[in-house]
Amino acid sequence: MIPMSLKKIANITNGLLFGKNIIINNISINTKEIIPNTLFIALKGKQFDAHFFIKEAIKKGCSAIITNRKIISCISYIIVEDTTIALGQIAACLRNIINPKILAITGSCGKTSVKEMTASILKKKHNIIYTINNQNNHIGVPITLLKLKKTDKYAVVELGTNNPGEIDYISKITQPNIALINNIYYSHLEGFKSLLGISKEKSEILSYLKNKGTVIINLDSHHLSQWTKKIKNKKIFYFSIKKKKKVIFLLLTLKFMQIKHVLLCIHHLVQ
The missing domain is CATH 3.40.1190.10 (Mur-like, catalytic domain)
Incomplete structure (x- = not known):
């Protein structure tokens, strides 16, 4: 993906940014795929909730998080109403930019x-x-x-x-x-x-x-x-x-x- 600032991502997703406005080079929903400058999106479905893996994502080295609730974190995060919808909003924006x-x-x-x-x-x-x-x-x-x-x-x-x-x-x-x-x-x-x-x-x-x-x-x-x-x-x-x-x-x-x-x-x- 192309680099994006957390401020831009917050605007795209109608989210609220907490922490520093850093640049993100990668987005992942899987803690096993986290690399430097990764934004981890904690998806929540009927049978799963990735918010339980936020600590693991931070431990793996993610740079920021998208969540649907306030969290105790040493890194920046964005609160949105629905993390799955946020994923789609970011993808749609990237599709239109490129x-x-x-x-x-x-x-x-x-x-x-x-x-x-x-x-x-x-x-x-x-x-x-x-x-x-x-x-x-x-x-x-x-x-x-x-x-x-x-x-x-x-x-x-x-x-x-x-x-x-x-x-x-x-x-x-x-x-x-x-x-x-x-x-x-x-x-x-x-x-x-x-x-x-x-x-x-x-x-x-x-x-x-x-x-x-x-x-x-x-x-x-x-x-x-x-x-x-x-x-x-x-x-x-x-x-x-x-x-x-x-x-x-x-x-x-x-x-x-x-x-x-x-x-x-x-x-x-x-x-």
Whole structure:
């Protein structure tokens, strides 16, 4: 990430800074990954609370902390209302400062394969970041974006979801230049109840597409009618197995990306 002062981070997160306004070069949510000039964010979830590891983080050498409560500390810290939201706010700010071209990939299946193929092509000639493993949720996506450096031209970000509202949240942080919906299929029905619910959730990626953005859609997906308003006036590329006569085959020559080989592979992934 690019260096940031604690004062700037406090402004980004609507937080309250206690202690010195030092410069931070790294952000971590894991005490095992702390290096010099690291800001440790103590996340709190339903089944965990990293505030219990603040002493360990200080012992490991972190330079500052983001917390949701006052703490007794010999180092600077920022109090915010929600540390998870703060993580997303910092990531979104960094995304806008560096302003890389971002391809965001979602869908019921095949996301990781498409992400890996796309990244393997782009990194041959450019500095890029991309989602590692399955870090595609409300924590993993911000962590991915925090890796951005000034030299990075592109980011390939996988967006996953288990419950309604997650794609909306991480898409708002990501603000893609290209949005790919790989497919809509039977997965995570416990959270969405139906294919219609899944389609509505995945379509939220389109709500935060950058101006002059591009949409790539699988015509074989269920409930495409749910996306009509969101893709209006957008540049759209389609692919399909069943509707070959209606497909604009993916010979993309986008100025900032050449991903045609990856997208053609989707034909096999969705079978």
